[in-house]
Amino acid sequence: MTELTAQxxxxxxxxxxxxxxxxxxxIDQLEPEAVLARVPFHAKLVRPGGTLSGPxxxxxxxAAMYAVVLGRLGRVEMAVTANLNINFLVKPLPVDLLAHARxxxxxxxxxxxxxELYSQGNAEELVxxxxxxxxxxLA
Amino acid sequence: MTELTAQxxxxxxxxxxxxxxxxxxxIDQLEPEAVLARVPFHAKLVRPGGTLSGPxxxxxxxAAMYAVVLGRLGRVEMAVTANLNINFLVKPLPVDLLAHARxxxxxxxxxxxxxELYSQGNAEELVxxxxxxxxxxLA
Amino acid sequence: MTELTAQxxxxxxxxxxxxxxxxxxxIDQLEPEAVLARVPFHAKLVRPGGTLSGPxxxxxxxAAMYAVVLGRLGRVEMAVTANLNINFLVKPLPVDLLAHARxxxxxxxxxxxxxELYSQGNAEELVxxxxxxxxxxLA
Amino acid sequence: MTELTAQxxxxxxxxxxxxxxxxxxxIDQLEPEAVLARVPFHAKLVRPGGTLSGPxxxxxxxAAMYAVVLGRLGRVEMAVTANLNINFLVKPLPVDLLAHARxxxxxxxxxxxxxELYSQGNAEELVxxxxxxxxxxLA
Numbered sequence: 001m002t003e004l005t006a007q008x009x010x011x012x013x014x015x016x017x018x019x020x021x022x023x024x025x026x027i028d029q030l031e032p033e034a035v036l037a038r039v040p041f042h043a044k045l046v047r048p049g050g051t052l053s054g055p056x057x058x059x060x061x062x063a064a065m066y067a068v069v070l071g072r073l074g075r076v077e078m079a080v081t082a083n084l085n086i087n088f089l090v091k092p093l094p095v096d097l098l099a100h101a102r103x104x105x106x107x108x109x110x111x112x113x114x115x116e117l118y119s120q121g122n123a124e125e126l127v128x129x130x131x132x133x134x135x136x137x138l139a
Numbered sequence: 140m141t142e143l144t145a146q147x148x149x150x151x152x153x154x155x156x157x158x159x160x161x162x163x164x165x166i167d168q169l170e171p172e173a174v175l176a177r178v179p180f181h182a183k184l185v186r187p188g189g190t191l192s193g194p195x196x197x198x199x200x201x202a203a204m205y206a207v208v209l210g211r212l213g214r215v216e217m218a219v220t221a222n223l224n225i226n227f228l229v230k231p232l233p234v235d236l237l238a239h240a241r242x243x244x245x246x247x248x249x250x251x252x253x254x255e256l257y258s259q260g261n262a263e264e265l266v267x268x269x270x271x272x273x274x275x276x277l278a
Numbered sequence: 279m280t281e282l283t284a285q286x287x288x289x290x291x292x293x294x295x296x297x298x299x300x301x302x303x304x305i306d307q308l309e310p311e312a313v314l315a316r317v318p319f320h321a322k323l324v325r326p327g328g329t330l331s332g333p334x335x336x337x338x339x340x341a342a343m344y345a346v347v348l349g350r351l352g353r354v355e356m357a358v359t360a361n362l363n364i365n366f367l368v369k370p371l372p373v374d375l376l377a378h379a380r381x382x383x384x385x386x387x388x389x390x391x392x393x394e395l396y397s398q399g400n401a402e403e404l405v406x407x408x409x410x411x412x413x414x415x416l417a
Numbered sequence: 418m419t420e421l422t423a424q425x426x427x428x429x430x431x432x433x434x435x436x437x438x439x440x441x442x443x444i445d446q447l448e449p450e451a452v453l454a455r456v457p458f459h460a461k462l463v464r465p466g467g468t469l470s471g472p473x474x475x476x477x478x479x480a481a482m483y484a485v486v487l488g489r490l491g492r493v494e495m496a497v498t499a500n501l502n503i504n505f506l507v508k509p510l511p512v513d514l515l516a517h518a519r520x521x522x523x524x525x526x527x528x529x530x531x532x533e534l535y536s537q538g539n540a541e542e543l544v545x546x547x548x549x550x551x552x553x554x555l556a
Contacts, residue, residue: 022161062194085223085225086222088221112506112546226383243407244365244368244404253407268409333472336472361502362471364501
């Protein structure tokens with residue numbers, strides 16, 4: 001296994017997930033245990049009333065989980081989301097949306113992850129909180 | 140409150156959610172307690188390997204929950220997703236994806252919903268199962 | 279693998295889970311894909327206000343999931359709960375609480391289950407709805 | 418509203434929840450935003466194989482969420498669990514089980530909480546992770 005850079009993980013996610021390309025999804029930071037991902041603010045993503053939609057938030061959370069798995073394990077392209085649970089907490093602001101993902105538990109068969117999502121500049125007020133499980137291909 | 144037709148609910152969702160327009164989301168059937176929603180198969184939604192992505196499935200599930208709430212309560216545009224839990228079960232086939240949503244419990248403050256997602260022609264094998272809560276505006 | 283009877287599954291659960299003994303947990307019906315489990319009404323389980331507590335409801339749901347896995351796979355004593363998501367819908371009545379569990383998806387590595395919980399005589403009004411995953415020992 | 422002490426919250430939970438008394442549940446620390454709760458190790462709670470059962474872990478998590486709500490809001494005895502999602506991560510050790518609960522988001526109608534559970538002396542390895550929602554009585 002070779003370690004992947006943030007750029008490589010970003011490219012893998014965009015290749016694998018057409019929606020990530022539409023969202024202009026970016027991986028800002030990649031560490032062995034944590035990832036910071038971003039959806040830049042674009043007017044086309046915004047619902048009437050001025051906020052990012054729930055599905056956009058879920059897509060970012062899912063991509064951030066995938067990124068943290070790739071960052072930890074390398075190129076495991078067969079990893080798939082098995083479960084995702086999201087609580088929406090406050091409306092996002094009309095700015096970039098950030099997702100900080102970390103691995104809660106890694107076993108041979110799955111990675112359980114947590115993602116905290118927040119509006120840029122407002123990290124202390126979570127927009128949403130996610131836990132989820134990626135199933136890993138058995139070696 | 141006036142009852143909404145499937146067409147009206149489809150239009151409300153597409154106006155309120157840019158991603159629904161991108162997915163060409165449709166409301167096939169609308170009843171007081173249940174909804175059948177659909178994402179037609181489009182090549183652009185497909186991941187390498189040939190299946191609809193997780194975020195597409197979540198977006199359909201969320202829209203189906205919103206539709207069943209609108210179908211029951213009429214025009215409650217301030218209803219927002221509070222929680223969504225999804226289990227991904229099998230890969231979707233390269234056909235239309237259907238979502239059958241129903242209300243498990245409606246109270247003054249929220250609607251708890253269940254959504255069963257399956258590939259067209261294969262209703263007995265669930266692609267994903269969702270439960271979620273829509274918070275309702277307090278009268 | 280030999281098939282287990284409802285009585286055998288009930289005994290396995292009570293041996294494995296001291297709380298099930300305290301709750302006088304019973305397996306009423308056992309089929310390959312579904313189980314009906316019961317917590318008989320006992321005054322000692324009741325909170326002030328007269329209803330079964332949340333943890334009692336969760337314990338019944340977890341046991342019903344375990345029972346449906348045992349009913350399908352036989353004696354897999356190493357199966358463990360990996361995830362459980364519960365929505366509490368209405369307060370239970372002061373009668374027996376029933377749990378109808380079924381398997382949504384069985385794969386080599388896990389069983390995803392759904393449990394509907396309701397007060398005896400009131401099956402059309404769910405007390406709680408649960409989805410959960412049992413991790414299976416890899417052969 | 419008068420603030421409650423850890424002892425008062427512990428007493429309220431034990432009065433309201435017979436299972437908490439059986440588990441000898443304790444509130445070690447109570448702060449406006451966070452709580453540390455404990456189930457002391459007792460042999461009678463242990464499954465064959467030597468670990469605390471899933472329902473015991475869920476009962477502790479639920480009590481810790483209730484405690485953090487009481488600690489923040491004072492005596493809101495009508496608060497009830499609306500949703501609880503738990504991921505079981507590693508088996509607990511044969512020692513006291515601790516639960517650190519905090520409020521992710523408090524609104525007029527609900528409190529969304531997170532609970533990290535771990536074996537005493539092993540805080541860096543989570544036994545389970547919980548998110549959940551308490552519905553609050555509307556003023």
